[in-house]
Amino acid sequence: MVEDFSTRGIVSKQMLQCLWKDMKLSGEEEVMLICLLQKFDLCFEMPQCEDADPYTIQSVPPVYRFPWLLTAIATCMPREIQPDDVVLMVVFQLQNYCPVGLFETLSVKLNKFIKYRKDWQYGIQAVSVVGKNKFELLVQLEPKERSEEILISVQTQNKKLKEAWGIMVLIINATKELLQQWPGVLYCVRVVCPHCLKLGVDKPHRFSGAVLDKTPGGIVVCPKTWDEIDPRLIHPHTTPAQWQQRRKRALEECGKSPAPEEIMMEKQPRYSAKTW
CATH class of the missing domain: 1.10.10 (Arc Repressor Mutant, subunit A)
Known part of the structure; x- marks a missing residue:
């Protein structure tokens, strides 16, 4: 005890x-x-x-x-990314330092979205249940050279992206709402490229947090690998139909007309930088 x-x-x-x-x-x-x-x-x-x-x-x-x-240190690690897995990750970059009590308060607030959890001093590994789907969550506070970061990630699969983003958006909004209690804290939001995470790229690309509130106007390309990525991985409000429609229009504008079976592929083909 x-x-x-x-x-x-x-x-x-x-x-x-x-x-x-x-x-x-x-x-x-x-x-x-x-x-x-x-x-x-x-x-x-x-x-x-x-x-x-x-x-x-x-x-x-x-x-x-x-x-x-x-005061306990981390005793568990996130599960390895499987071929069918996708990791959605959003980072809150706090300038200089994280205010005392902010992460602890966030830890309490997140409990309403969580069914099972493991806690340590600067992290939470948990399971959130939506209907019959279970999602693995990881929330951590990590110190950097001139800042501290709150990392929020959800591990899921392509067919469950909509539900996974639903959980992620709830946590993002809870974090933003909490940060309003510290009006002097300067921070920015970044969306880590899921494609880079899956490939194990060193220092994966980080998109601006603005992508969370808008839908893409065309094809989304990772600036780090120059690979085309599914817009649903960084845009929570993009439906598969919108994605396919915008992709077809963008390809037609650049002079490449995709075959019908190519449009329906779950994993989209790669294009070189010259295509863009």
Whole structure:
């Protein structure tokens, strides 16, 4: 129990009652105080384990995590990218440093989007469930030479891009909303090229965060590899039909008319820089 408190930031309801013993609170007042702690994003109730016994889960007293108390280092790593996998990654670049308490508060706020999670001092690895689909999330705070970055990534597949972007957009909006509480913090948003991530490119290209709020006017090319990429990988609001229509129009404008079967291919062909 001591290790849970000192390294993992886990506090049981019994421990809270012990800390509040001198306050002589009633049961109702204890419940209200716990609700206030959660309301002000100081802690969250720990979700039950995925393999928990459903017959005994109701008898287990709740435990709460206070991210400010976390000192544990990362003990888990993201799963390797498989051939059919896609990693959506958005980076918040914070100039100079991350304000004290920002990442911890974000950790609490994200709990409403998460079903299962593992936490350490500067990171969260979690699973979000949308319908029958499960998405692996990774949120980390990483120090850089002259800044600090909050990295948010979702691992998914091409056929689940719409649902994955739905989760990603919720987390992005929650982060932006939280940053408004620190009006003096200068930051910019970048979208890491999923194509570069899949190829394992050193220092993958980062698109401007403006792509999150607009749809592409034509073909999207990665400036790092000069490969054409699926616009849905960086534009959340692009549907497959819009993508195919814009791609066909752009190719026709540059004098290349794609074959019908080429338009319908899930993985688009590569073009050299001369094509553009």
